[in-house]
Amino acid sequence: MRAHPVAPDALLALALAAVTGPPSLEILRSATSPGWVLWTAGVCGVAVLASVALRRIATQAAFLLAGLAMAVTLALPNTTVRTAGLGLAGAGNEIEIPLFFLPSSAVFLVLLYAVAAHCDRVPSRLALGISLAGALLCTARTATAYGILPAGWLTLLLALLALIAAVAGTWSVGRSHFDRRRRLAEEAAEAAERAVTGERQRIARDMHDIVAHSLAVIVRQAEGGAAIAAKSPDRAVQALTVIAGTAREALTDMRGTLQVLREAPPGEAVQPSLAAIPALVERVRATGVEVRLTEQGTAGVMTPGAATAAYRLVQEALTNSVKHAGSNPTVTVTVTHSPHASVVTVADDGGNAEDRAPVPGAGAGLRGAQERVHAAGGTFEAGPADGGFRVRAEFRARDREG
Structure with a gap:
């Protein structure tokens, strides 16, 4: 072997x-x-x-x-x-x-x-x-x-049994070692396959988060720009600027992900963390959505997996608010730190649902966010709340400290 x-x-x-x-x-x-x-x-x-x-x-x-x-x-x-x-x-x-x-x-x-x-x-x-x-x-x-034949047959039989025992015992010990090595090799192969599958799922989640969020912002800006182009050319130009900036950021993120596919070992991609949430919020605000960001307490040490899961959770929740909420929604992003846990909550009020047709979705983004949170050892909740939708994740102290 x-x-x-x-x-x-x-x-x-x-x-x-x-x-x-x-x-x-x-x-x-x-x-x-x-x-x-x-x-x-x-x-x-x-x-x-x-x-x-x-x-x-x-x-x-x-x-x-x-x-x-x-x-x-x-x-x-x-x-x-x-x-x-x-x-x-x-x-x-x-x-x-x-x-x-x-x-x-x-x-x-x-x-x-x-x-x-x-x-x-x-x-x-x-x-x-x-x-x-x-x-x-x-x-x-x-x-x-x-x-000693036929006399002494008992001695002869004992000698034969001793030889057979030596041969069979030696062979059995060797065979058990062979089986053990083969089992370890199979377990290593299965672990490698699970690692590859997990990496594929991680990349799929990254691609979904990048593309879905960017397209949601672009669609929102394009619709708004088209509606005000005749009345307010300056605002239409501003919308086009946001579209271009969002597209450039999406391309940069996708290039980074593809570069990881070519060069970096599994799990070594540079991922966003809580520090990137304010920039994410500003990008969504530029679409006309009112987003309120509140951070309470001092952030402790978070594992890279937990920090990325928190960022992607906010990104997916904001994307869904842009896509599925009605006109003029208000979204609240709250990040609360305590000695025992870090809690991230994103909630919207639903906006004016009559002014906006629902956008079909398969729910892959929320499933991906949930998988990230669970992989980081946190808890995940998502569902309707107060006329809108709320997503919440909690990372306990042992998850944050690794």
Whole structure:
């Protein structure tokens, strides 16, 4: 699932060689078999140890190399070892053993673990089957070496069970590690996908806020300018100036958002905050809508998400008042700070609803504002109030302080 350097595995191979190599060499020096048999057994032991260095960069090849070395060792004739040279107690001076009894043969389990921990299901199960078959062959060779068939069958059975337990236990541990890494990788992929989805939703909210607010101001100014163009050219020119300024600001905001899409990592866009609300209010006032801004208390430390959510809430509420309220509406924007919370409220009186046809809307802006507030840990309320419409958000102290 990831690239591994050779150095750590090479160090592991050297450590295993330091542990299993000396006793294996001592057995070979004390053996009385022909030289080619002992040399073959020694080379096979070195091959098994060398395979450990490749266990994560070429896992299946390393296992096959170790398995081939073990198969050759298993096929070698038994050897007679002089027990005096090994310091073993017991009757006689010699004992016959299979050469796969060399301590270096136990290193094969490291390769079995590597296949179980780093390979997919099919090669992992094939490795398990090969290892279990090897355990059976080792047991059979042991039985023929010591002549314990049919006598001593219980000892033989216990030896077989011990080998099977070692093989199955090693494979199970490796497989559990494989499953854990795969689960972590899947969780990381899901988290990345959620981050991408969240970023798309954030960008969609930004685009809606920029476009909807700007177009609402432009439409309001265009309608007013058209109505007064003949009677008051100066006011019509003023309306056109506001339209041009609003369009330029919208273009600037959209360029910033698109620049973030191209370059910045998710969540690093520069977002407006409470300090930009007065300029937002002035822009709406220029359309002829009466907007009253009141700020009470001293603003504490707000997280970037909470500050942006508060600004976008005011922007969306003002946009809706311009679009949906009747003529001559009065909008009140109140920002109240206390040691425990910051509360942002935007309410309009509905204006003269008979003078203005309702503008259709899908409610995406309010949903986006609500999502922003909830994402920042705040509470959101929106609905009719006193003949108009009111939107309210509260950011508790722990949300403001991060």
